[in-house]
Amino acid sequence: xxxxxxxxxxxxxxxxxxxxxxxxxxxxxxxxxxxxxxxxxxxxxxxxxxxxxxxxxxxxxxxxxxxxxxxxxxxxxxxxxxxxxxxxxxxxxxxxxxxxxxxxxxxxxxxxxxxxxxxxxxxxxxxxxxxxxxxxxxxxxxxxxxxxxxxxxxxxxxxxxxxxxxxxxxxxxxxxxxxxxxxxxxxxxxxxxxxxxxxxxxxxxxxxxxxxxxxxxxxxxxxxxxxxxxxxxxxxxxxxxxxxxxxxxxxxxxxxxxxxxxxxxxxxxxxxxxxxxxxxxxxxxxxxxxxxxxxxxxxxxxxxxxxxxxxxxxxxxxxxxxxxxxxxxxxxxxxxxxxxxxxxxxx
Amino acid sequence: xxxxxxxxxxxxxxxxxxxxxxxxxxxxxxxxxxxxxxxxxxxxxxxxxxxxxxxxxxxxxxxxxxxxxxxxxxxxxxxxxxxxxxxxxxxxxxxxxxxxxxxxxxxxxxxxxxxxxxxxxxxxxxxxxxxxxxxxxxxxxxxxxxxxxxxxxxxxxxxxxxxxxxxxxxxxxxxxxxxxxxxxxxxxxxxxxxxxxxxxxxxxxxxxxxxxxxxxxxxxxxxxxxxxxxxxxxxxxxxxxxxxxxxxxxxxxxxxxxxxxxxxxxxxxxxxxxxxxxxxxxxxxxxxxxxxxxxxxxxxxxxxxxxxxxxxxxxxxxxxxxxxxxxxxxxxxxxxxxxxxxxxxxx
Numbered sequence: 001x002x003x004x005x006x007x008x009x010x011x012x013x014x015x016x017x018x019x020x021x022x023x024x025x026x027x028x029x030x031x032x033x034x035x036x037x038x039x040x041x042x043x044x045x046x047x048x049x050x051x052x053x054x055x056x057x058x059x060x061x062x063x064x065x066x067x068x069x070x071x072x073x074x075x076x077x078x079x080x081x082x083x084x085x086x087x088x089x090x091x092x093x094x095x096x097x098x099x100x101x102x103x104x105x106x107x108x109x110x111x112x113x114x115x116x117x118x119x120x121x122x123x124x125x126x127x128x129x130x131x132x133x134x135x136x137x138x139x140x141x142x143x144x145x146x147x148x149x150x151x152x153x154x155x156x157x158x159x160x161x162x163x164x165x166x167x168x169x170x171x172x173x174x175x176x177x178x179x180x181x182x183x184x185x186x187x188x189x190x191x192x193x194x195x196x197x198x199x200x201x202x203x204x205x206x207x208x209x210x211x212x213x214x215x216x217x218x219x220x221x222x223x224x225x226x227x228x229x230x231x232x233x234x235x236x237x238x239x240x241x242x243x244x245x246x247x248x249x250x251x252x253x254x255x256x257x258x259x260x261x262x263x264x265x266x267x268x269x270x271x272x273x274x275x276x277x278x279x280x281x282x283x284x285x286x287x288x289x290x291x292x293x294x295x296x297x298x299x300x301x302x303x304x305x306x307x308x309x310x311x312x313x314x315x316x317x318x319x320x321x322x323x324x325x326x327x328x329x330x331x332x333x334x335x336x337x338x339x340x341x342x343x344x345x346x347x
Numbered sequence: 348x349x350x351x352x353x354x355x356x357x358x359x360x361x362x363x364x365x366x367x368x369x370x371x372x373x374x375x376x377x378x379x380x381x382x383x384x385x386x387x388x389x390x391x392x393x394x395x396x397x398x399x400x401x402x403x404x405x406x407x408x409x410x411x412x413x414x415x416x417x418x419x420x421x422x423x424x425x426x427x428x429x430x431x432x433x434x435x436x437x438x439x440x441x442x443x444x445x446x447x448x449x450x451x452x453x454x455x456x457x458x459x460x461x462x463x464x465x466x467x468x469x470x471x472x473x474x475x476x477x478x479x480x481x482x483x484x485x486x487x488x489x490x491x492x493x494x495x496x497x498x499x500x501x502x503x504x505x506x507x508x509x510x511x512x513x514x515x516x517x518x519x520x521x522x523x524x525x526x527x528x529x530x531x532x533x534x535x536x537x538x539x540x541x542x543x544x545x546x547x548x549x550x551x552x553x554x555x556x557x558x559x560x561x562x563x564x565x566x567x568x569x570x571x572x573x574x575x576x577x578x579x580x581x582x583x584x585x586x587x588x589x590x591x592x593x594x595x596x597x598x599x600x601x602x603x604x605x606x607x608x609x610x611x612x613x614x615x616x617x618x619x620x621x622x623x624x625x626x627x628x629x630x631x632x633x634x635x636x637x638x639x640x641x642x643x644x645x646x647x648x649x650x651x652x653x654x655x656x657x658x659x660x661x662x663x664x665x666x667x668x669x670x671x672x673x674x675x676x677x678x679x680x681x682x683x684x685x686x687x688x689x690x691x692x693x694x
Contacts, residue, residue: 160634160670161635165633165635166639169639169640169643170640212614212633213614213617214650246593247593247617264559265558265559265591265594266560267559267561270594287507288507291509291512291513291516292513292517293517296516296517
């Protein structure tokens with residue numbers, strides 16, 4: 001491994017500077033990514049290991065980020081569990097035309113066999129790892145059971161999440177049945193990703209924050225903890241990113257994950273004080289700041305470095321995915337600012 | 348005043364039970380409201396005091412809520428400050444076709460003269476107060492300067508709030524110029540509402556939660572505090588509702604407001620411990636729970652009452668507005684459950 005700053009930071013080991021990568025760093029803001037997408041649709045890109053590897057590596061070569069994250073989508077999991085998935089350009093996001101609405105629908109959902117049904121992701125990981133040749137670590141990922149269940153029951157992104165919430169409040173046992181299947185599937189999937197070459201994995205709980213604290217603990221975090229436990233034997237860093245869940249940082253840390261992903265709504269210094277020195281922290285610049293002037297981007301990077309303070313265990317990232325129309329120069333300034341300004345905080 | 352439970356709770360005085368009302372309680376879920384709307388468009392309803400008074404009083408008569416909130420919209424303020432506002436049915440919400448994008452646009456915005464430009468709101472308040480005849484207190488409201496500025500700069504609701512964030516990060520002085528005009532306007536507006544009959548006022552900061560903590564303090568809460576200060580001489584309860592700002596409850600309380608509105612993401616018991624006994628708390632049931640079975644609605648009401656615990660200073664409400672397709676019977680069950688179950692917590 002030539003650059004292992006990211007893995008060291010996951011383990012809270014000493015590094016000479018803060019490592020940095022960006023959620024959704026292989027994405028539309030890169031002209032090189034758009035060039036690949038002009039020739040292929042989104043799902044074909046996900047399902048073609050050579051192309052997925054190509055776009056995964058683009059930000060490593062163009063921006064010199066400190067980690068690669070495999071190009072894929074969280075919704076390939078429900079598809080591999082038996083749901084039809086449709087991704088149309090400019091149609092307002094991916095959707096499941098037959099969302100889970102009855103007990104029978106949920107009974108019919110199969111536990112995932114990742115080596116059979118998501119071989120294309122595992123192949124993409126192996127191939128990417130080979131091409132990366134140790135330049136930077138490779139991250140695998142999955143949606144959390146709760147976030148996947150939300151999409152599977154709603155059928156698409158939602159404003160109010162009426163159907164999944166009706167399920168958990170009216171039929172909590174059936175909701176738990178679905179979440180249990182998903183937790184077992186996600187654990188198998190992440191284990192398979194690690195076997196295929198992922199050197200760290202991130203669990204994305206994009207929709208944990210729509211719940212009350214109690215419901216978040218019962219329907220989301222409980223299952224994330226099960227997955228973290230299942231992955232302990234692999235000795236691979238697990239990053240848990242629960243968006244809009246600043247109310248439960250201690251409980252997220254208590255799952256035993258190696259790092260907590262922070263959105264921008266919580267001050268990273270406050271978070272560090274709350275969590276203590278057990279868990280690394282990844283984050284947390286508001287992705288919209290990347291629209292600003294480069295000097296302002298650098299200023300905001302420095303503010304976050306100061307808030308985190310001296311010492312190890314910080315992986316710099318945005319608080320959510322990079323937006324599709326960010327100028328590449330601004331993304332570069334973000335990466336470079338972290339690399340240059342963070343040295344002073346690692347004496 | 349026949350029922351002053353709400354006002355007493357704002358002042359943290361003893362009541363025999365917890366008062367309850369719902370944000371957006373005069374709305375589409377009521378057939379009686381839809382009947383009025385069939386004959387008139389949204390803005391005409393806002394601007395016709397007789398009709399606004401009629402729908403304001405509907406939930407008092409149909410659901411026996413403990414407070415009325417004047418039917419209006421936060422976006423009448425930017426319109427009254429010189430911006431064209433368009434509200435079309437089913438078009439994805441209200442919008443300003445000429446959003447503020449230049450320094451010149453912002454310079455052209457006029458400080459609000461509420462008695463001249465929003466006389467229809469003041470007339471609606473006076474008329475409603477007269478018709479209510481003391482049955483329940485009447486609440487006035489305004490959007491916060493930050494939330495109004497977000498709409499004025501974006502032109503409509505937004506997912507990423509690119510333009511308002513570009514303004515605060517690239518041109519903070521110009522952003523402050525706009526926010527200062529808005530703070531002065533909102534203070535004048537709420538004072539005029541109080542003079543017209545409002546017995547409490549609520550400041551809605553719907554978009555405070557899209558900011559980092561620092562930016563929230565600088566661009567939103569600072570101006571809310573100015574308004575609260577301006578209203579102190581009126582001796583009228585001020586409720587501050589900053590959605591998704593659970594990270595700053597202490598700072599919101601420190602504005603000197605009488606009550607803090609809580610969304611459902613924060614446990615109300617945790618919030619009470621954090622805030623202490625200086626400020627009343629309004630909230631905080633997830634509005635989506637009203638889709639559930641009546642017995643589950645009652646169960647969730649009891650959970651929130653237990654979390655708040657014994658004593659005064661709690662105004663029960665939803666954590667956001669009631670949704671347009673909630674069955675009226677479910678809303679009734681919510682109101683009745685609060686009234687019946689809360690007595691035990693006021694010994």
